[in-house]
Amino acid sequence: xxxxxxxxxxxxxxxxxxxxxxxxxxxxxxxxxxxxxxxxxxxxxxxxxxxxxxxxxxxxxxxxxxxxxxxxxxxxxxxxx
Numbered sequence: 215x216x217x218x219x220x221x222x223x224x225x226x227x228x229x230x231x232x233x234x235x236x237x238x239x240x241x242x243x244x245x246x247x248x249x250x251x252x253x254x255x256x257x258x259x260x261x262x263x264x265x266x267x268x269x270x271x272x273x274x275x276x277x278x279x280x281x282x283x284x285x286x287x288x289x290x291x292x293x294x295x
Contacts, residue, residue, distance in 0.1 A: 218259060219256065219259065223274065230278075245273050268282075
């Protein structure tokens with residue numbers, strides 16, 4: 215079992231200009247999601263069954279100015295194959 219986050223949301227929030235909590239609030243507001251939902255997304259691990267919908271992944275990509283692929287951390291075994 216790996217502790218690798220499934221999505222790079224937390225890292226991108228930390229790297230964004232401004233305060234982490236403010237950026238977190240702005241992301242929730244922009245995507246019209248609850249803080250609990252964002253917490254679940256950031257807590258998901260690579261092998262977890264939780265998946266973010268395509269529409270939300272597109273919105274996250276627009277918010278962070280990146281591609282959907284940049285948001286998803288691949289399983290190390292998948293990338294080695």
